[in-house]
Amino acid sequence: MSNNIKEKLSSVGLVNSPRGSIWRRWDIHIHAPGTLHNDRFKGDWDGCSKKIKNTLPAVSALGVTDYCTLDSYKEACHPKRALG
Numbered sequence: 001m002s003n004n005i006k007e008k009l010s011s012v013g014l015v016n017s018p019r020g021s022i023w024r025r026w027d028i029h030i031h032a033p034g035t036l037h038n039d040r041f042k043g044d045w046d047g048c049s050k051k052i053k054n055t056l057p058a059v060s061a062l063g064v065t066d067y068c069t070l071d072s073y074k075e076a077c078h079p080k081r082a083l084g
Contacts, residue, residue, distance in 0.1 A: 025055075028063035032072040035065070045075070 033041040033048050041048045052059055064073040 024060035025057045026061040026063075027059050028061070029065050030062055032064050032066070032076045034072045034075060036067045036069060 030052075031038040031040065033039060033043045033045050052062070062076075064076045066072045
């Protein structure tokens with residue numbers, strides 16, 4: 001494995017650990033603000049971001065769910081959102 005790949009994996013905590021297996025929380029189904037169905041945040045991106053950041057155990061990966069559009073996924077990935 002190249003040093004560049006090792007550095008990238010290490011930066012997100014994906015390298016062999018002397019502790020052995022590490023459990024991480026992944027939430028692979030969230031409805032982001034602005035979704036066409038089940039928008040519990042009513043367009044409030046700051047509230048959504050705070051809820052995710054304050055969740056324990058911490059969330060390591062997210063999957064944004066929307067219906068027939070990529071709008072809320074694209075918004076979640078925008079650098080100003082801190083979700084992606």
